[in-house]
Amino acid sequence: MAHEGDIPTGGAIERTERSGHIGLVLLLAALLVGAVLSLRFLDTEQAQPLILALLAVFAMAGVFFLFAAAVGVIHFGGQTARNDITKAMADTAGEGLIVVEDDGRVIYANEAYLTLAGPGGGDTRPVDRLFTGAPEVSEAIYRLAQAAREHRSGGEEIRLSPSLDGRHEFGWYRVRVRPLGRSGGLKAALWSVAEVTHERERQENVFQELQHAIDYLDHAPAGFLSIDPGGSIVYLNATLAAWLDYDLAQVGSGGLALSDIVPRNVVAMMSGFTGEPGSVRTETFDLDLRRRNGQFQPVRLYHRIAFGQDGRMGPSRTLVLNRSPGVEVDEGQRAAEVRFARFFNNTPIAIATVNRGGRMVQANGPFTRLFGLPPSTGEGEGPAVVSAFRSGEGPTVEAALKAAGEGRSDIQPLELHAAGEGEKSVRVWVTPVSDADADGEGAILYALDTTDFRRVEEQLAQSQKMNAVGQLAGGVAHDFNNVLQAIIGYSDLLLTNHRPTDPSFQDIMQIKQNANRAASLVRQLLAFSRRQTLRPEVLNLNDRLYDLSMLLKRLLGERVELNLNHGRDLWFVKADVNQFEQVIVNLAVNARDAMPGGGKLAIRTANVPAPEAARLNVSGMPPAEYVLVEVSDTGSGMSAEVLEKIFEPFFTTKEVGKGTGLGLSTVFGIIKQSGGFIDVDSRLGHGTVFRIYLPRHIPEEVAEPEEVKAETVKKPAADMTGQGTILLVEDEDPVRAVNARALSARGYTVLEAASGVEALEVMEERGAAVDLVVSDVVMPEMDGPTLLGELRKIYPDLRVIFVSGYAEDAFKKNLPEGEEFNFLPKPFSLRQLVETVKQVIGK
Numbered sequence: 113m114a115h116e117g118d119i120p121t122g123g124a125i126e127r128t129e130r131s132g133h134i135g136l137v138l139l140l141a142a143l144l145v146g147a148v149l150s151l152r153f154l155d156t157e158q159a160q161p162l163i164l165a166l167l168a169v170f171a172m173a174g175v176f177f178l179f180a181a182a183v184g185v186i187h188f189g190g191q192t193a194r195n196d197i198t199k200a201m202a203d204t205a206g207e208g209l210i211v212v213e214d215d216g217r218v219i220y221a222n223e224a225y226l227t228l229a230g231p232g233g234g235d236t237r238p239v240d241r242l243f244t245g246a247p248e249v250s251e252a253i254y255r256l257a258q259a260a261r262e263h264r265s266g267g268e269e270i271r272l273s274p275s276l277d278g279r280h281e282f283g284w285y286r287v288r289v290r291p292l293g294r295s296g297g298l299k300a301a302l303w304s305v306a307e308v309t310h311e312r313e314r315q316e317n318v319f320q321e322l323q324h325a326i327d328y329l330d331h332a333p334a335g336f337l338s339i340d341p342g343g344s345i346v347y348l349n350a351t352l353a354a355w356l357d358y359d360l361a362q363v364g365s366g367g368l369a370l371s372d373i374v375p376r377n378v379v380a381m382m383s384g385f386t387g388e389p390g391s392v393r394t395e396t397f398d399l400d401l402r403r404r405n406g407q408f409q410p411v412r413l414y415h416r417i418a419f420g421q422d423g424r425m426g427p428s429r430t431l432v433l434n435r436s437p438g439v440e441v442d443e444g445q446r447a448a449e450v451r452f453a454r455f456f457n458n459t460p461i462a463i464a465t466v467n468r469g470g471r472m473v474q475a476n477g478p479f480t481r482l483f484g485l486p487p488s489t490g491e492g493e494g495p496a497v498v499s500a501f502r503s504g505e506g507p508t509v510e511a512a513l514k515a516a517g518e519g520r521s522d523i524q525p526l527e528l529h530a531a532g533e534g535e536k537s538v539r540v541w542v543t544p545v546s547d548a549d550a551d552g553e554g555a556i557l558y559a560l561d562t563t564d565f566r567r568v569e570e571q572l573a574q575s576q577k578m579n580a581v582g583q584l585a586g587g588v589a590h591d592f593n594n595v596l597q598a599i600i601g602y603s604d605l606l607l608t609n610h611r612p613t614d615p616s617f618q619d620i621m622q623i624k625q626n627a628n629r630a631a632s633l634v635r636q637l638l639a640f641s642r643r644q645t646l647r648p649e650v651l652n653l654n655d656r657l658y659d660l661s662m663l664l665k666r667l668l669g670e671r672v673e674l675n676l677n678h679g680r681d682l683w684f685v686k687a688d689v690n691q692f693e694q695v696i697v698n699l700a701v702n703a704r705d706a707m708p709g710g711g712k713l714a715i716r717t718a719n720v721p722a723p724e725a726a727r728l729n730v731s732g733m734p735p736a737e738y739v740l741v742e743v744s745d746t747g748s749g750m751s752a753e754v755l756e757k758i759f760e761p762f763f764t765t766k767e768v769g770k771g772t773g774l775g776l777s778t779v780f781g782i783i784k785q786s787g788g789f790i791d792v793d794s795r796l797g798h799g800t801v802f803r804i805y806l807p808r809h810i811p812e813e814v815a816e817p818e819e820v821k822a823e824t825v826k827k828p829a830a831d832m833t834g835q836g837t838i839l840l841v842e843d844e845d846p847v848r849a850v851n852a853r854a855l856s857a858r859g860y861t862v863l864e865a866a867s868g869v870e871a872l873e874v875m876e877e878r879g880a881a882v883d884l885v886v887s888d889v890v891m892p893e894m895d896g897p898t899l900l901g902e903l904r905k906i907y908p909d910l911r912v913i914f915v916s917g918y919a920e921d922a923f924k925k926n927l928p929e930g931e932e933f934n935f936l937p938k939p940f941s942l943r944q945l946v947e948t949v950k951q952v953i954g955k
Contacts, residue, residue: 706747868894
C-alpha cells in the first residue's frame, strides 16, 4: 500500500513509479561509463575477463527491460504522452476517483477523492473503509464491492451520518464502480464518489411542495375527479372519497370505475362525448352519485374533457359540488332545479323535449343511449327527433308532434323502432307542453325499450301455436296410425294368398305402398309434435356424416359441391341415428333446392364449451357443453318474413305438389325431442346457415365381455311359426282382428280383448298365466301400463310387448322404475309383429 505522505497531490503514485524508472536508467549508464574508463588503465589480458563480465551485465539488463516493458513497469514515451491528457482530466475531475486492483492495492487516487477521504493515518482509504456506519450503508457498499469483484458495474446513493467532512449532520453520496481494463492483463476497478446532498435537498423540497399541493387539493371544500376514456377513475380527492365513503387506496389501480359511482344511464352519456381535435369541452350534470353503502349523494358535475390532435378523448377534469339538502341551497327554486335534474337523469325511462320545429332541445341519458344520439344538455338546438327512428316511421312521429303542438292530450302510444342496425322496438308517448312557445319546448317524448318484451311475446305466441298444432297433429297421427295399421295388415294377408302373377297382386302392392307413404307422413307429424319413437344411442357425428356423405352426393347432384369439415376430438352425443340422418338429409335437400344453378353445401362439426354456449345467445339454450353441426349453403337465402315461419308445419315456399311443408318442422321436432337446439341465420342473396346444438354425452364404461354382448344380439328367426298362448289387447277391432289372424296362422293360440278391463276378465276366466301379452298403450277405461301393473300383481314374470303410435318415452314414465318390456311402434307389418313375438317368446 502507498503511504499517504508519499502522495502530496493527485496522481503522485504514477509519478513516483516513473521517477524510479529514470533513476534506474541513469545508474546503468553510470556503471557503463565507469567500466569503459577503467579499461584504459588495464592491459589486454586483464581487460578481457572484465569485458566479458560487462557484456553479461548488459545482457541481463536488456532482459530486465524487456520483461519490465512487458508487464507494464516501464512505459515508453509514446504511451505516456497519450495518457497525459487522460490523467489531467482525471486529476481535475469534480468527483472523487480511485483505482483499486483486485488484490486491494490502490494504484490511483485523484485530488477530489483525497479531499473527501481526509486524513487517514498514512494510508489512502479505499471506498469500503471510507463508508462505514449504519447497516444500510454497509449493505450498499457490500453490493458495490461484490460487483467490483465480479467485474460488473454498479451504483448506489448512500446517506451517511455524519457527512464525510464531519461538518454536517448527514450527507448524500452517489457511489459508482465499474471494471477498468489495463495493459498486461491486470484487472482493476474504478470507483467514483460524488456528493449529491444539495441535489437531494432540492428533490425533497419539490416533493414537499407537491405533497402540500396534493394536501390542499385533497382537503378542498369541493370534490375533484379524473376519468380516463375507458371509464376508470384515475384520480379522486379525499373530499369526494369521504362523501362517497371510499378508500383512496382503491383509486388509480383499477379498483374503482365510473360505473361504481354513477348510474349506468349516465355513464354512457359521460363517456360518449365527441369534439374537434385539440378542443376542450365542458358539460354540466346534476345527478346522484352512488355511495359505497348504496345510498345516493346529490351533486353537480362540471365535466371538462380535452381532445387530442387525433380527436381522441383524454382524461377528464371534473369538479364535483355537493348538492345535499342544507348545502349551498340558497332558494327554493334552485332546490327544485336540483331535484328535477336528478329525476331527469336517473329515471329508467328515456325522456326528451323537442321544440315546435321537431328538433331535440334536451334529452336524458337513457334517451341518448336507447337511440344512439350524442349527449344533450339543453344548450342549443339538437338533431331532428325523427332521425332517432327507423326510416319510414317519420310521418307517424311528425303527426304525433303536430297533435301535441295543438294541445291534444289523447295521443295514442306509438309502436316504433329505433334507427340503426339493432332494430330495437320502442313504445313512445308524446305529450304536449302547456307553456310551449315558438322557440322553446313544444312536446315531451317518453320512450320505453320493448325489444325484449316483444321478443318474449312473439316466442310465447309461437310456442303456444306450435304446441296447439303439435297436439292436433299428434292426435290425428295416433288415430291415423290405427287406420294405416289395418290397411297394411290386411294388405299383407292378401299378399300371402296371391302370387305375383295374379292380376290383383299389383293392386294390393299399390295399396300397401301408399299406406307406407302415408305412414311416413304420419311419422313426420309425430316428429313435429315430438311424439315419435326414438332409439337413442351413443354416436360420433363425424363417423355418421362420413357414412352419409355418399348418399348426400347422390341427392345433391353434380352441380352442388359438398364439403365436410370434421371437428377434432369431437364429443359424443346420444341420439337416434336414423332420425339424425333424416335431419341432415332434409337440410341438404332444402339447400339443393335453394341452389338451382349450383353452389356449395358445407357441413361442419365442432365442440362448443359451456362459456362459448353462453355467449351464443341462442333462444332458450342454457350454458352447457354441446356438439355443433353447422349446415350452410350458398343459395338464394330467405327474407325475414319467411325466416319467422320456416319451422311451422305445412309452410313451404315451393310450388304446389313439390313439398309438404313438413321437412323443417320435422327437423325442429327431432332436434327438440333429442334435447337439442336449432338456430338459423339467412339473408336474401347470401345463403343460409343452420346450426344444430346437441348436448354432449359422456359414455359410461360397461364391463361386459364381448362374448356376452354377442349373445344378447337378437336376430330375426328364419322359422316364423311358433307355439304358445298370447293375450292380444287392442281397442281397434280391425287392427285386433288382422293381428289375431296373423298370429293364429303361425301356430299361436290368441286370446283377444278390446280393453284393459276386458283383458283382466279374460285372465281371470283362464286362471293361468299366458306366454305373452301384446297390448296397445292408449285405450279407453284402462291403458296398457295400468293393465301391466295389475297383471304383475298376479303373474310377476309375465312378458309383454307394447304397441303404440306414440313415442316409447311418452308412456315409459308411467311404468315402475326398472320395468322390462318390449316395444313395437305403429304402423308395423305383420312380418314385424310375428318376428317380434317369436324373439320374445323364444319358442
